[in-house]
Amino acid sequence: MIADTTHIKKVADAVQSWLQPDNNSLKQAIDRTVDEKLFSFHDIKHQILHLKNSLTEENLKKWVEHSGAPLPFSSDKTVLCLHAGNLPLVGLQDLLAVTLTGLNYRGKLSRKDPWLLPTLIQTLDEQGVPGERNYSTKLQDFRDQQSDAVIFAGSEESVTEVIHSLQNYGIADENTPRLMRTAHYSIAYITDHSERTMKDLTEAVFRYGGTGCRSVGIVVAPFSLNSQKCHFTDYVESFWLKNPQHNNPENDLFYRYATNKAVGIEQAWLDNFLIEETDKRPEDRFILHWIKGDEKTLLDIVNKYSNGLQSVYTSSGILPQSLFDRTEFEIDELWKAQKPDIWWKPDGVDTIEWLSKRFNSFGKAS
Amino acid sequence: MSSNIEHKILDSSVSFNSRALSVFNFQRTNNPIYRTFCEVFGIKENLHSEQDISHIPLIPIRVFKERAIKSFQGAPDVIFQSSGTSNMERSEHHLKSADLYRTVIEKEFYRYFPKDKTTVLCYTPGYAENSHSSLIWMLNHLIEQDPTGLSRFLPLGKPLKKDLFLELDNEHRNVILFGAAFGLMDLIDLHSDSLPETVQIIETGGMKTHRRAITKSELRGSLSDGFKIPLKQIHSEYGMCELLSQSYAIGGEWFQPPEWVKIIIRDPKNPERSCPPGEEGKIGIIDLANLYSCSFILTDDRGVMNENGMFKVLGRWNDNDLRGCNFLVEQEVE
Numbered sequence: 001m002i003a004d005t006t007h008i009k010k011v012a013d014a015v016q017s018w019l020q021p022d023n024n025s026l027k028q029a030i031d032r033t034v035d036e037k038l039f040s041f042h043d044i045k046h047q048i049l050h051l052k053n054s055l056t057e058e059n060l061k062k063w064v065e066h067s068g069a070p071l072p073f074s075s076d077k078t079v080l081c082l083h084a085g086n087l088p089l090v091g092l093q094d095l096l097a098v099t100l101t102g103l104n105y106r107g108k109l110s111r112k113d114p115w116l117l118p119t120l121i122q123t124l125d126e127q128g129v130p131g132e133r134n135y136s137t138k139l140q141d142f143r144d145q146q147s148d149a150v151i152f153a154g155s156e157e158s159v160t161e162v163i164h165s166l167q168n169y170g171i172a173d174e175n176t177p178r179l180m181r182t183a184h185y186s187i188a189y190i191t192d193h194s195e196r197t198m199k200d201l202t203e204a205v206f207r208y209g210g211t212g213c214r215s216v217g218i219v220v221a222p223f224s225l226n227s228q229k230c231h232f233t234d235y236v237e238s239f240w241l242k243n244p245q246h247n248n249p250e251n252d253l254f255y256r257y258a259t260n261k262a263v264g265i266e267q268a269w270l271d272n273f274l275i276e277e278t279d280k281r282p283e284d285r286f287i288l289h290w291i292k293g294d295e296k297t298l299l300d301i302v303n304k305y306s307n308g309l310q311s312v313y314t315s316s317g318i319l320p321q322s323l324f325d326r327t328e329f330e331i332d333e334l335w336k337a338q339k340p341d342i343w344w345k346p347d348g349v350d351t352i353e354w355l356s357k358r359f360n361s362f363g364k365a366s
Numbered sequence: 367m368s369s370n371i372e373h374k375i376l377d378s379s380v381s382f383n384s385r386a387l388s389v390f391n392f393q394r395t396n397n398p399i400y401r402t403f404c405e406v407f408g409i410k411e412n413l414h415s416e417q418d419i420s421h422i423p424l425i426p427i428r429v430f431k432e433r434a435i436k437s438f439q440g441a442p443d444v445i446f447q448s449s450g451t452s453n454m455e456r457s458e459h460h461l462k463s464a465d466l467y468r469t470v471i472e473k474e475f476y477r478y479f480p481k482d483k484t485t486v487l488c489y490t491p492g493y494a495e496n497s498h499s500s501l502i503w504m505l506n507h508l509i510e511q512d513p514t515g516l517s518r519f520l521p522l523g524k525p526l527k528k529d530l531f532l533e534l535d536n537e538h539r540n541v542i543l544f545g546a547a548f549g550l551m552d553l554i555d556l557h558s559d560s561l562p563e564t565v566q567i568i569e570t571g572g573m574k575t576h577r578r579a580i581t582k583s584e585l586r587g588s589l590s591d592g593f594k595i596p597l598k599q600i601h602s603e604y605g606m607c608e609l610l611s612q613s614y615a616i617g618g619e620w621f622q623p624p625e626w627v628k629i630i631i632r633d634p635k636n637p638e639r640s641c642p643p644g645e646e647g648k649i650g651i652i653d654l655a656n657l658y659s660c661s662f663i664l665t666d667d668r669g670v671m672n673e674n675g676m677f678k679v680l681g682r683w684n685d686n687d688l689r690g691c692n693f694l695v696e697q698e699v700e
Contacts, residue, residue, distance in 0.1 A: 250635035255664075259425065262403035263432040 004071060008064060010129050011099055012057035018123040019052045025122060029115040038112055039088045040246035043208055047088045050339045055096075063343040064100060069356030071101055077359055078104040078132070080142070080171060082152035082162070083117070085110045086211040091117055093342065094151050097351035099124060099131055103359070106147060107135035144170040149358055151351065153181040153213075177358050181347040183310035185217030185282040188334055189298045190315065193221075193228050197315055197334070202235045204313060204337035205288050209247050210273065213310040213346065214337050217282025218289045220298045225277040225290040229268045236270060248272045249286040256287070266290075281305045295320040302329070310347065313337055372466065375654040376473070378625050386419045386628070389654050389661050397437040400425060400660050407638075420640055424632060424650045424664035430457035430608045435659045438462040447498035448607040457607050459500065462658035467610050470655045471504050472511070474612055474624045478601075479542060479566075485534055486517040489545035489553060492572070494522065500607045501570060505544060514539065526558035535562060543593075544568045544603075547585055554592030561593040568601045568614070571679070582619050582679065604679055608663060610655040613677075620676040626654040629669075629677045637664055646670045648683050 018026060030048075034041045064071055079098045083091030091107060095117065098105040109117055114137045121133050136142065150172050154162055159180065166172040188204055190197050204216040221228075253274055260267045266277035275288045279301070282289055291297060299320070302312065309329045312319060317333035328348050332340070343350065371392050375385055391412040394401050404410075407423045429435055436442070442460035444467075450456050461467060472481070488505045496502065509517040516534055520526070526543075534541050543550070543561065547569045561567075567589055580588070582602070590597045598617040605612035613621040613629075623629050630650040631641040641647040649669035653661050668680040 252635055252637060255426065255637050258403055258406035258423070259429060261406055262399045262425065263429055265432075 005061065007071065007102065007130065008060050008100065009057055010127065011096065011124070012055070012060050014124045014127040014129050015051075015055045015060075015096075015120070017127065018120050019048065019055070023119070023123075025119040026116070029119045032115045033088065033113070037246075038115075040244065042243040043246060044088045044116070046207065046243075046338070051089070051092070054339070054342050059342050060096075060100065063341075064352060066343045067350045067352035067356060069101065069352050071352070071356070073102045073356075073359055075101075075103055075359055077148040078106050078145075079149045079151060079355065080106045080108065080147035080166075082108045082139075082150065083110045083113070084153055085113050087208040088113060089116050090212070092120065093344075093346075094351060095120065095133075096342070097355060099129060099133070101352060101355045101359070102130055103355060104132040105134075106142060106145070107133070108139050108142070109135050109137045111137050139165060139169055139171070142169060142171050146170065147172050147176060149355070150176055150178040152178070153346070155182055179349065179351065179354050181213070181349075182308060183213040183329070183347045184308050186214055186311040186313060186337065187218045187220060187298070187301065187309065188216045188313045188337070189220045189295075189319070190334070191222060192315075193223065193231060198232060198235045200315070200334040200337075201232075202239045204334055206236060206239055206245070206273065207243070207338040209245050210286060210288070214340060214344075216288070216313065216337060218291060218301060218305070220291050220293050220301060222292070222294055224266065224292045225268060225275060226266050229275075232275075233268055233270060236273075240272075245272050253286055256284075281308065311337070311344075372657060375657055376469065376626055382626070382628060383419050384415055385626070385654055386422070386652055386661070387413050387415055387417065389657060390419070390422055392657070393437045393660055393662075397435065397660060399429065399433055399435060400437075400662070403429075419628075419652070420630070422652075422662050424630070424637065424652075424662045425660055426637075427457070427608050427663055427665050429660075430459060431455045434458060434460050436460050436462075437660070438658045444503070445498060446500035446503065446607045447496065449493055449496045449499060459607050459610075459659060461610075464503075466655060466657065467500075467503075468507060470611050470624065470626070471507055474614065475508060478614055478616055479540065481511060483538075483540045484517075484542060485512055485514065485537075485539040486542045486544050487530075488517075488519045489522070489543065489549050490519070490570075491522050491549040491552065492546055494519075500610075501605065504605070504612070508544075523552075523556070525556040526553055526561070528559045528562075531562050531565065535564075541565045542568055544570070546570050547572045550589055551585075551592070554588070558593070561595050563595060565593075565595060566599045566601060567593065567595065568603050570603045570605070581681075586619070602679075606665075608656075608659075609651060609653050611653045619678050620672065621679065622676050623651075628652040629671060629675065631669055631671050631677070632664055634683055641671075643671050643673045646680065649677065649679065 030044050033039055033044060081091055081094040085091060090113060095105055095107065118135060121135060125133060152162060163174050188201055190201060208215060249272060257267065257269045257274055260276055268275040273286050275290055277290045279291050280289055291301060306328060311330040311332050313332050313334040315334055317331060319331050330345055330348060371388055374380060374388060394404055394412060403425050404423055443463045444461040446459040448457040486508050490502065493499045493501050514537060516537065516539060531541060543565055550569055586597055586600050589600050601617060602615040603612050604621050611624050611627050613623045615621040631647040632650040633639040633641055634648045646668060649665045649667045651663045651665060666683050668683045669677050671677045
């Protein structure tokens with residue numbers, strides 16, 4: 001069975017309607033988000049403009065085709081999406097995936113992003129897009145409403161606590177199918193320091209204050225940080241002039257700078273960000289690790305830090321032969337780091353495909 | 367200079383502040399890494415005797431993984447290495463001389479457990495494979511100090527049986543079972559016999575068992591139940607490769623640092639700020655016995671102090687400011 005294009009068109013129309021400049025609900029949600037200092041206006045604007053360009057009917061069709069799923073299901077199943085985000089509209093892809101599959105959406109919205117996504121949900125409802133949708137920023141509002149699947153970003157360590165909370169509220173149990181994402185950083189492999197590359201790299205690293213799994217935490221380059229420090233920081237300063245960093249680090253980052261200096265680690269101190277020439281797993285915010293090396297170095301780094309890796313970016317979106325057959329992370333063009341296709345795969349898993357397989361196995365797909 | 371200061375650091379007739387300032391000036395002069403670290407914070411000269419030591423910057427403990435932290439020239443007498451898997455970065459502690467380490471081990475341990483009456487039975491899986499372990503070195507030293515020859519390492523993977531303690535009982539020895547926390551739990555799982563009521567336990571931390579992380583309080587309860595001895599006979603030791611001094615918590619969870627050690631809880635977001643008693647933070651330590659490496663250390667352990675300068679260890683500090691959405695989910699489901 002092939003995808004129902006009427007359903008996709010309905011979703012696409014609703015999304016485009018939501019993105020219209022005269023959508024007062026969205027405008028108010030943006031204002032409120034900015035007023036409450038949840039995200040910067042520049043970051044929201046970046047996200048909205050990108051969605052405007054990418055959420056076309058054609059692209060939604062492509063996504064459904066990519067996933068190979070027969071859609072929509074005529075199903076009464078409900079998917080709980082736990083959105084824990086540190087960038088605006090982080091749960092949007094999951095909302096659309098659930099909606100395109102025809103399943104019911106139950107969204108535990110991020111407390112950090114409570115205003116933006118509801119305006120899209122409202123539009124989907126108003127335009128009669130099939131599927132039930134409800135949402136809240138409080139998990140307890142879903143008490144005793146059993147879900148048929150759960151999607152969330154977490155770590156292996158957090159699973160027990162998350163499942164425990166869901167069990168306590170009677171929302172899900174340990175047997176409920178779950179799609180958990182653990183990726184929290186990406187790698188950029190650059191081979192030149194042209195204006196295009198440096199601008200793309202700056203956007204990939206510094207957009208949203210460097211947070212989010214698509215943001216670059218490691219750069220592998222054939223030249224040292226020291227040789228490009230001034231050149232690169234010029235681009236960063238220019239970026240910050242247009243996109244002031246919304247959240248700034250605490251004094252512990254300065255402590256890290258002092259420690260690096262003491263032990264002789266090459267670094268660039270940018271007041272609100274630290275670039276250091278170290279081979280370490282990216283865990284902390286506001287830090288970019290720069291590693292001098294070639295394709296072999298990249299391969300070593302990918303193998304060493306594959307746990308938590310979302311994407312590897314290059315200027316061309318093509319990787320050396322040795323990395324071609326990897327499926328646990330995505331390979332993408334550097335400029336797309338913060339402008340992903342709607343079908344990008346968090347943790348290498350297509351959400352529509354996952355939902356399709358999951359619910360097909362229950363014999364619920366139409 | 368160095369031999370003078372070596373005598374001074376353990377001299378309790380001199381104020382701690384004065385000794386710490388002497389050590390700071392010694393290390394600022396002789397340790398280029400620590401000197402550079404201090405310079406970033408604007409300290410470019412020696413401090414004077416009346417200055418407050420609370421402004422001395424504490425260097426993050428990870429420097430022991432990055433470089434050899436030495437305040438002396440020449441080859442070290444001993445190098446200690448932290449335990450860990452082959453993929454982990456390990457800390458190294460270069461000792462100019464093991465004599466100072468011997469002195470502080472004995473001074474603090476025998477303060478609580480008299481030298482002429484104490485026998486130590488050691489159970490240290492996980493450390494035994496590390497030939498550079500400072501803990502194993504310390505236990506070996508304590509074993510050597512027991513003239514009866516009864517102190518020893520226990521065989522790994524075998525339950526404790528009552529007859530082990532019969533001979534010790536006949537000799538009227540105070541028996542200490544000294545072990546890694548998870549190892550002691552394993553002994554219980556191996557169906558060890560109940561311990562004689564006079565035996566005391568010292569656990570050295572490492573609360574993350576093969577099964578799950580447990581709190582100090584849970585650990586103490588489990589050891590008490592499992593070995594059938596009262597809680598007041600279960601003690602804890604706080605020490606690590608990067609520190610030459612040990613602190614002991616006797617019969618409870620509050621550690622008393624040695625007289626030559628000062629604990630300062632620091633705000634993890636702003637490590638220049640000291641936390642008042644009761645506020646949790648990262649455990650900072652001024653250990654004067656670290657004379658020939660660095661005495662001013664900021665650990666990655668979570669802790670809290672009380673009004674009397676005693677402290678509790680609450681596990682590792684988990685940074686909430688990590689990148690990625692996946693570290694936020696726990697806050698969202700609270």
